Amino acid sequence: MTRPDAAGRDFGTPAIIQGGMGVGVSGWRLARAVASTGQLGVVSGVALDALLARRLQDGDPDGQVRRALAHFPDPTLVHRTLRRYFVSGGTDRNQPYRPVPRLGLRSHRHGQELAVLGNFVEVFLAKEGHHGPVGVNYLEKIQLATPAAVYGAMLAGVDHVLMGAGLPTEIPGLLDTLAEHRPARLSVAVQAATAGQRFDVTFDPADLLQATPAPVRRPRLLAIVSSATLAAYLARDDTTRPDGFVVESPLAGGHSARPRGALRLSADGEPVYGPRDGVDLARMAALGLPFWIAGGQCGPEQLAAARDAGAAGVQVGTAFALCRESGLDAALRRRMLARAAPGALVVRNHAGVSPTGFPFKLVHLPGTAADDDVYADRPRHCDLGYLRTPYQRPDGRVGYRCPAEPVDDYLRKGGAVEDTVGSRCLCNGLVAAVGLGQRRPDGYREPPLLTLGQDLSFLPPLMGGGDDYSAADVVSYLLGASAAAHA
Template identity: 55%
Template sequence: MTKNYPVIIQGGMGTGISNWRLAQAVSQQGQLGVVSGTALDQVLIRRLQDGDPGGDMRRGMLAFPFPAMAERIWNKYFIAGGKDEAVAYQTAPPLGLTNSRASVELCILSNFVEVFLAREGHQNPVGINYLEKIQAAHLPTIYGAMLAGVSYIIIGAGIPLKIPGVLDRLTTHQAVEYTFHVTGALESDDNTMHFDPRDYMEQELAPLERPRFLAIVSSNTLASTMVKKANGRVDGLVVEMNSAGGHNAPPRGRMQLSAAGEPVYGERDGVDVGKLCELGVPFWLAGGYGSAEKLREALSQGATGVQVGTAFEFATESGLRSDYKERLLAESAAGKAHIFTDPLASPTGFPFKVAMLEGTGSDELVGSSRPRICDLGFLREAYRTADGEVGYRCPAEPLPLFLSKGGRVEDTAGRKCLCNALLANIGLEQVRSGKHREPAMITAGYDLIHVHQFLPPGRSSYDAADVLHALLQPEPATA
């Protein structure tokens, strides 16, 4: 740590890619390991239905301060020996403006377990990453992570101005609220989410540690807005360039596509690092900074360090299926790895980077043959119905259903179900009709073409420690 901050932040990638094993491995080495908070409720219950191999989920649940809650969830989802491979996973209901007690409990517990496991065996800080646009889960998931002693909350994909105030109140188990975005909402509508920890506590607890809050931004304007207008302390910024994996901010101005069909980014989409320094808060540069040279460059420009995702995605400890790691590492080594920034795939409408890999959803034949199903709903849009209620729609759901909810047919072209695909990436794919398995769709940054460089001589895989060793190499001495 430099000035009590990490030089390297391991990216909070996807659903279950940045799992507790990866975060633990990075934090044990003295840098900041980060777990992904996306869809942890679904991840936990699928691990339980697989029989909890190794007993890790049970160990985390036994450490949870509200044992009756943990036992209810265990009894509902755990299958000794694991479910039959042909049997579908039981899923938790999609989250929305209002949620059942059972859904809220699952959010609290699942985030606790992931952070608790990441913190085992060492005393170093651990972080958790959330997407602001997945708002329905924010309040109980953050509380669950804080119960486990999370040290950093990192949030992107939106403008999380109200998160600092939430953290301040949750330290003393106070009730919190957050505005839920509803398309077409009127000023008179009340779309406020409420969460009171005391409705769920089974015993009195001491005040919690307030985690540091880092906002992920992609422009100087958003960086300035977060620092100056948030309702509490912003402890730092992660500045993500458009070469990073996952969702990217769209280009400024009118969307233009290259001959290959990818969004075209220009000078207006760059970031002035000098102006970032003037904000007076620590910042980390991300997206294309996965090398020792780029880390040194970032430090020389005044950054506290860098956030690195793709290099860690292919480490042995990450949650990405091992066969996908092996194939993409081999393609990287052969100079054949290819990333496509798809302007249409994500139901959110934001560009999404896809690693092209035969047999996954990036394969046109595989992607087009999947039936349109939306049963997880993390990326669906909340909208105001004609009678003033809150409805939900997703451009990747069945077309007649989407249109009946006021959706536009042009918004459905090329859309894919990322929610199911991201669970498939980590080997937790849904099974339908006893035989059809949800296809994976892997995301990575442009650094995919270089990840083979982390392979030690004579080895076909590398671990998180190999990445950190390579990133922290000192500058070669000059003659």
């Protein structure tokens, strides 16, 4: 699943996949550091249009974004984007960031350009200086962004596409189509749609680029699932079969699957998972496709056990999210490490926080959007809108709504008031967590929202009495005992 490096070494199927966490947390620096060790480094492909625009408005101080853009195959498209967003020396820190087009069924050319360029830049920079594999992680729920985002990553030579938060049944075909620079179409789920009515988002590379680029390699698809049943469903047919799976337990950071059966909450308000939520690893192995286990897997013993169970290895997120190459705001990362050392860092799985309806992990760090008082002071803006849900209006047109938007707006659009209770704006909070939060004209600053997995047992051996560690340290720690066990 990887190719030989310049010295002729073939890394083979990676034992470790670095999780594609959050918005910009799994950035190009982290993915490059992991891929340089021969393991699969992964960038998050979510909201890269907004991150590109805001990095350019901050002046691109190290020049890396503009350097990557110089390699894009259509200079005219790059020039338009730089003219619109680049500010030499950066904008006044009291001025809001210029907005980017929000996603919709009717594609906005400028928005598509930003999505293509943002994904190209992130993957291009992640792949520089080594021959290890690089992947990009998307949420299946954000269907409106997928075709343009995937195409940008493919133009930069991405090796793997990872996709969760839904069943990516149409993605194998999408990858085939885009690899040939052909017009693509992807189905979009629309709530309250008339029975039998189909909605799609379309993307045509020829409409975007002045000339057809050189052929690109089709990346491999890894579907992120929560059970062997879902994996078997995807593997049953050539049109839906991915190239492998990441099977994720509820311990993993970010979103997790709902518990099977009736929802029960613990005394802390967390969803209660039971035996039915376990993963049948023997059944996963019987599918005959490589798979990796995720959620609470950061240790050499876990890697060895995964491989003994037939897995190719493990996916690890939280340990990489807290390492020094992480895209998290440096001050926030240091605060989390400082609280985690004495065991005082609290991560809870909340049933009603995410606008998606899936449980979502929140780090309860004072001053962040996990704090009820902090969030209560936040105006309910919805100006990024990646998690908005398309719905069909009574007049047949398609609208967009989000439980985290102003309550009156959500109710006017036919939403249920109970959906709004406790719902957090993940889009703005996660962007703020990587230091690119919106600045409002009245001086308001978006508070960050942080997510991690709930297993932090890896920190003492990784920290070793120090106060920091690297991505390479995580890889070495994971491979230590497991390499000996499988020598």
